[in-house]
Amino acid sequence: MDFILGIDGGGTSCRAALAMPDGRVLARASSGAANIRTDLTNARTHIVEAAQRAFTEAGHDPGLVARTPAVLGLAGANVGTYRQQLQAILPFRESQVESDAEIALEGAVGSGDGAIAVLGTGSAYRVRRGGVSRPIGGWGFQVGDQASGARIGRDLLEQTLLAYDGICEASPLTREIMAVFRDNPEDVVEFTVAAKPGDYGGFAPKVFEHAAQGDAVARHIVSKAVADVEAALGALDLRDGDVLCLLGGLAGLYAPLLAPRYRALLGQPQGDALSGAVRMAARFFGTAAAEAVDG
Amino acid sequence: MDFILGIDGGGTSCRAALAMPDGRVLARASSGAANIRTDLTNARTHIVEAAQRAFTEAGHDPGLVARTPAVLGLAGANVGTYRQQLQAILPFRESQVESDAEIALEGAVGSGDGAIAVLGTGSAYRVRRGGVSRPIGGWGFQVGDQASGARIGRDLLEQTLLAYDGICEASPLTREIMAVFRDNPEDVVEFTVAAKPGDYGGFAPKVFEHAAQGDAVARHIVSKAVADVEAALGALDLRDGDVLCLLGGLAGLYAPLLAPRYRALLGQPQGDALSGAVRMAARFFGTAAAEAVDG
Numbered sequence: 253m254d255f256i257l258g259i260d261g262g263g264t265s266c267r268a269a270l271a272m273p274d275g276r277v278l279a280r281a282s283s284g285a286a287n288i289r290t291d292l293t294n295a296r297t298h299i300v301e302a303a304q305r306a307f308t309e310a311g312h313d314p315g316l317v318a319r320t321p322a323v324l325g326l327a328g329a330n331v332g333t334y335r336q337q338l339q340a341i342l343p344f345r346e347s348q349v350e351s352d353a354e355i356a357l358e359g360a361v362g363s364g365d366g367a368i369a370v371l372g373t374g375s376a377y378r379v380r381r382g383g384v385s386r387p388i389g390g391w392g393f394q395v396g397d398q399a400s401g402a403r404i405g406r407d408l409l410e411q412t413l414l415a416y417d418g419i420c421e422a423s424p425l426t427r428e429i430m431a432v433f434r435d436n437p438e439d440v441v442e443f444t445v446a447a448k449p450g451d452y453g454g455f456a457p458k459v460f461e462h463a464a465q466g467d468a469v470a471r472h473i474v475s476k477a478v479a480d481v482e483a484a485l486g487a488l489d490l491r492d493g494d495v496l497c498l499l500g501g502l503a504g505l506y507a508p509l510l511a512p513r514y515r516a517l518l519g520q521p522q523g524d525a526l527s528g529a530v531r532m533a534a535r536f537f538g539t540a541a542a543e544a545v546d547g
Numbered sequence: 548m549d550f551i552l553g554i555d556g557g558g559t560s561c562r563a564a565l566a567m568p569d570g571r572v573l574a575r576a577s578s579g580a581a582n583i584r585t586d587l588t589n590a591r592t593h594i595v596e597a598a599q600r601a602f603t604e605a606g607h608d609p610g611l612v613a614r615t616p617a618v619l620g621l622a623g624a625n626v627g628t629y630r631q632q633l634q635a636i637l638p639f640r641e642s643q644v645e646s647d648a649e650i651a652l653e654g655a656v657g658s659g660d661g662a663i664a665v666l667g668t669g670s671a672y673r674v675r676r677g678g679v680s681r682p683i684g685g686w687g688f689q690v691g692d693q694a695s696g697a698r699i700g701r702d703l704l705e706q707t708l709l710a711y712d713g714i715c716e717a718s719p720l721t722r723e724i725m726a727v728f729r730d731n732p733e734d735v736v737e738f739t740v741a742a743k744p745g746d747y748g749g750f751a752p753k754v755f756e757h758a759a760q761g762d763a764v765a766r767h768i769v770s771k772a773v774a775d776v777e778a779a780l781g782a783l784d785l786r787d788g789d790v791l792c793l794l795g796g797l798a799g800l801y802a803p804l805l806a807p808r809y810r811a812l813l814g815q816p817q818g819d820a821l822s823g824a825v826r827m828a829a830r831f832f833g834t835a836a837a838e839a840v841d842g
Contacts, residue, residue, distance in 0.1 A: 391732060395701060409690040419782045438627055483715070
């Protein structure tokens with residue numbers, strides 16, 4: 253009896269789904285972070301751990317991982333030689349390593365045409381047309397990820413300090429943020445010394461909330477962010493009838509703010525990234541693949 | 548025979564000037580970095596070393612530091628309790644610790660009214676009116692330092708990646724930058740993982756150069772930066788007849804781009820930050836101070 257594995261590895265956890273060759277999921281399991289850019293060895297450990305746990309969860313011998321093919325979607329797999337390095341040390345029968353965006357796209361729109369905008373702590377876009385998938389953005393917090401939660405949070409702190417200095421107008425939101433930092437701009441600076449993108453991103457929901465209430469600074473930041481999203485969507489070259497799925501923690505906040513021509517394309521994602529990895533595994537290694545060969 | 552010391556400590560080196568009580572400089576000397584925020588103990592070591600070397604340079608016993616009062620201008624002295632911590636461990640007869648911007652202001656415009664805009668890897672402003680000095684900006688690369696070399700370099704890389712993705716128009720400059728990174732956006736991302744503000748700032752002169760040649764992306768970045776400088780100058784509340792000195796590596800590039808009302812106020816700095824520290828030491832501890840007491 254043969255199985256397939258779908259794996260979704262990210263900076264905070266790694267999830268695995270054990271499935272039948274037709275893609276029917278038998279069990280899911282998770283483990284620790286799988287960040288192949290910062291710690292390849294540890295990422296491998298957690299990937300294998302999640303896969304073995306999925307076997308155990310389904311009542312099967314975890315040793316079967318060596319006889320099972322896997323599709324892995326991993327953050328950072330699109331950069332440098334990390335993908336090749338990882339493939340060389342994975343224990344699966346066969347390993348197909350994809351970017352996290354690719355399995356998210358497959359999970360959201362299936363194997364056909366469609367597009368996703370991932371709007372969370374970071375931001376990234378991916379469009380597939382005629383079987384060819386193309387990434388846009390996702391270049392990280394410092395010089396990319398426009399409209400992400402991290403960038404919105406960073407913009408908020410910048411505007412808050414400009415208001416403190418009397419360079420820009422203050423608003424209820426900038427005053428609230430200064431109060432968070434004990435009305436001391438040096439405390440803001442100290443925060444930024446150690447802050448990770450997720451720390452900045454924590455401020456993003458508050459910015460959307462205040463924008464809805466008419467706060468001038470929040471509206472300015474959100475307007476800019478919506479324009480950034482629409483500029484990226486423009487580069488996806490979407491057509492009438494295309495499906496566009498918004499993913500990530502800010503998806504629900506952005507959806508009502510987009511221009512009508514983009515709102516008209518919005519659809520609910522069919523499944524999550526892990527289900528996309530399973531579906532790709534069924535396509536590459538499972539029944540669908542066998543049928544393609546037989547046919 | 549009494550002396551005074553002026554000290555200018557920064558992230559790359561520490562400079563000391565030994566002077567007579569009237570401010571006449573006898574010798575200068577330097578040593579390693581004096582970053583009181585990241586390494587207080589080492590900063591103290593380099594401060595004392597620079598001071599002792601100045602005594603040696605002037606042909607005097609370096610042991611005299613213990614009998615000499617000093618004014619120190621140090622980056623980071625305006626944040627948190629670093630100033631107090633340092634003053635507690637310095638060996639001078641008396642220590643007056645100021646921010647780096649304060650001694651730069653004194654060096655540039657003397658002890659009267661005036662203002663400085665420091666436009667280098669970072670950016671900061673300071674204005675003095677009626678003896679009261681007020682800082683503006685200087686909150687660091689992540690959420691401040693608008694129009695600094697670091698922010699301009701970061702903007703350039705961001706625009707370059709947006710052009711790569713087809714989200715914004717490319718220009719001769721963005722194509723040149725992509726070539727620097729082997730036409731590989733992942734190389735840009737790798738650069739940003741480790742880049743310090745000074746690394747980003749290295750791109751700034753090129754942006755000004757291309758803007759002068761009409762490059763659309765460079766002009767966009769420089770226009771935004773000039774507007775940021777003017778917004779900060781606006782908050783300084785300058786009046787006709789005030790002196791404004793532009794300092795830092797980008798001063799000469801910004802000067803001709805400012806609005807006429809600011810260009811009309813521009814003056815050459817009287818001296819550098821170290822000379823400002825010496826002048827303050829003469830004022831606090833030297834002949835001027837004695838005269839004030841006698842008078």
